[in-house]
Amino acid sequence: MPELPEVETTRRGIEPWLKGHTVAKVNIRQPKLRWPVPDTITALEGQVVHELTRRGKYILLHTDAGVGLIHLGMSGSLRIVEADLEPRKHDHFDLVLGSGKAVRYHDPRRFGAFLWVQGDPLQHPLLCDLGPEPLSDAFDGDYLFAQSRKRTVSVKVFIMNARIVVGVGNIYANEALFLAGIDPRCAAGSVSRERYLQLVQAIRQILAYAIECGGTTLRDFVREDGTPGYFQLELKVYDRAGQACAVCQNPIVQITQGQRSTWFCPLCQH
Known part of the structure; x- marks a missing residue:
C-alpha cells in the first residue's frame, strides 16, 4: 500500500x-x-x-x-x-x-x-477525525505521551492509529521503533515521556528521509514518472526476519500485531 x-x-x-x-x-x-x-x-x-x-x-x-x-x-x-x-x-x-x-x-x-x-x-467525514500530520508542529513527544496514557494497546499499533497521527504505516512504524530503540510489544501507556520524545524524532527522521528518497517501492507502487523509489534499500528491520541486525548482528524477529507483521531486534529494542 x-x-x-x-x-x-x-x-x-x-x-x-x-x-x-x-x-x-x-x-x-x-x-x-x-x-x-x-x-x-x-x-x-x-x-x-x-x-x-x-x-x-x-x-x-x-x-x-x-x-x-x-x-x-x-x-x-x-x-x-x-x-x-x-x-x-x-x-x-x-x-x-x-x-x-x-x-x-x-x-x-x-x-x-x-x-x-x-x-x-x-x-469531510474521511478527514475530520484524522490526527495531526507527523511532520507538523502539532505532533510532538508531549502530545504522543498525553494520548498514550492508560492505553494498553501495543505502542506499534498505537502509532499506526490514524486518529492519533496520520501516515505512520507499517513500514515506517517498524523502522521508527527500531531507530528509537523501543520494543513494539510494549503497551503504549507504559512508554515514558522521554522515550516518546525519541520516538517522535525517529518518526520525523524516517518519514522525511523516505520522502527525500522518493518513497518506498513495494509490490505495485511506482512514482509518478514510472520509476521506483529507493528507500527500501535502507530498511533496517522491515521484512528482514532472520537476517542480522545492522547494529548488534542478532537475528531480526518477526511477529504479528493487529493482523500486521512486525519486525524488530530483541536486543536493540526494549
Whole structure:
C-alpha cells in the first residue's frame, strides 16, 4: 500500500503539471472504485487547480468550484501522460489538462477513491477525525505521551492509529521503533515521556528521509514518472526476519500485531 512518503512524493511529482493549469476534461473509465466516483466530479471541468495539498494519504486538488479528493488505495498510482496515449488495463480515470497532458490513475485492485467535496474539505467525514500530520508542529513527544496514557494497546499499533497521527504505516512504524530503540510489544501507556520524545524524532527522521528518497517501492507502487523509489534499500528491520541486525548482528524477529507483521531486534529494542 502506498504510505505517506509515497503519497507526498506523488503530490510533489504531479504538482507542477496541475497547479495553475485548467482541467479540460474528466474521463472516468471505471467509476466503481472503493466508493463510486460521483457524477458531481464533472464540476472539475473548466476549473483551474490553484493548489495541491495532502492530508494523511489523501491528495486534495483545490479549485474555485470545490476540491477533488484522491486516495491511492492499496495499489493505485498517478502519472503524467500524453492525453491521447492509449489507456492500459486498470487505467480508471484521466484528468485531461489544457496543456495536452493528462493525470492518469492506475489501480488494479480498485481500492482507491476519487471524490468531489464542496465546502471545507477538512470537515469531510474521511478527514475530520484524522490526527495531526507527523511532520507538523502539532505532533510532538508531549502530545504522543498525553494520548498514550492508560492505553494498553501495543505502542506499534498505537502509532499506526490514524486518529492519533496520520501516515505512520507499517513500514515506517517498524523502522521508527527500531531507530528509537523501543520494543513494539510494549503497551503504549507504559512508554515514558522521554522515550516518546525519541520516538517522535525517529518518526520525523524516517518519514522525511523516505520522502527525500522518493518513497518506498513495494509490490505495485511506482512514482509518478514510472520509476521506483529507493528507500527500501535502507530498511533496517522491515521484512528482514532472520537476517542480522545492522547494529548488534542478532537475528531480526518477526511477529504479528493487529493482523500486521512486525519486525524488530530483541536486543536493540526494549
